Amino acid sequence: MFGRRSMADPPAPPAIILAGGLAQRMGGGDKALRMVGGRTLLALVIDRLASQCDILALSANGDPARFADYDLPVIADPVDGFRGPLAGVLAGLDWVAEHRPAARWMLSTPADCPFLPRDLVARLHQARIDQQADIAVAASAGRSHPVIALWPVGLRIDLRRALLADDIRKVDRFTARYPRAMAEWPVEPADPFFNANTPQDLAEAEGLAMREPD
Numbered sequence: 001m002f003g004r005r006s007m008a009d010p011p012a013p014p015a016i017i018l019a020g021g022l023a024q025r026m027g028g029g030d031k032a033l034r035m036v037g038g039r040t041l042l043a044l045v046i047d048r049l050a051s052q053c054d055i056l057a058l059s060a061n062g063d064p065a066r067f068a069d070y071d072l073p074v075i076a077d078p079v080d081g082f083r084g085p086l087a088g089v090l091a092g093l094d095w096v097a098e099h100r101p102a103a104r105w106m107l108s109t110p111a112d113c114p115f116l117p118r119d120l121v122a123r124l125h126q127a128r129i130d131q132q133a134d135i136a137v138a139a140s141a142g143r144s145h146p147v148i149a150l151w152p153v154g155l156r157i158d159l160r161r162a163l164l165a166d167d168i169r170k171v172d173r174f175t176a177r178y179p180r181a182m183a184e185w186p187v188e189p190a191d192p193f194f195n196a197n198t199p200q201d202l203a204e205a206e207g208l209a210m211r212e213p214d
Ligand SMILES: Nc1nc2c(ncn2[C@@H]2O[C@H](COP(=O)(O)OP(=O)(O)OP(=O)(O)O)[C@@H](O)[C@H]2O)c(=O)[nH]1
Pocket: 018, 019, 020, 021, 022, 023, 024, 025, 026, 031, 059, 060, 077, 082, 083, 084, 085, 087, 088, 089, 109, 110, 111, 112, 147, 197
């Protein structure tokens, strides 16, 4: 029947906000704590995700005290020596398996996308169901955003092996091994996946934030 799902809506997933990178293009330090419109990127991401997710956790290394204002669990990357967003995804999946054992899915997003869509989880789940895929990835303007994705928690076993044994670092290279759904968002009036990599991007985000309704 049109407009009706064959299954009950999946419960809101836990989400991991990736903030464990070196932010080299930003000049180093914590990109997540850089300001846009008087608020940190992290605060803006939390605002976008809180109503869509069961619990939020932050993927970051070093002293967690610098994130104390946000009242989130802070999860360090595994110490096996691999780096990159997949290390944060794996740490997140392991954390979810331990702390949310009933959860089947986990959302990942970067900490530097301040305008994430409010229907991110709903549309990723729908894409996964419609396209009969294991992983759902966000896209805009015909480009996928590999770290903005819905992951099955059970994939952590394969992911650990891919990182340790196969030396896989690129998110795309790993997810390409599985049936993968894409959910595309419109870029008008603005790309919801705008991400801030450089100080110039922060200045651009200021302008975009002023046009946002909230
Ligand atoms: N947990 C974790 N997250 C990472 C790691 N590397 C990148 N990320 C996160 O993945 C997301 C996308 O990465 P980038 O936009 O390249 O961020 P970045 O690596 O900090 O920035 P650059 O050094 O300028 O490339 C960001 O939210 C990063 O914080 C990592 O080694 N561990």
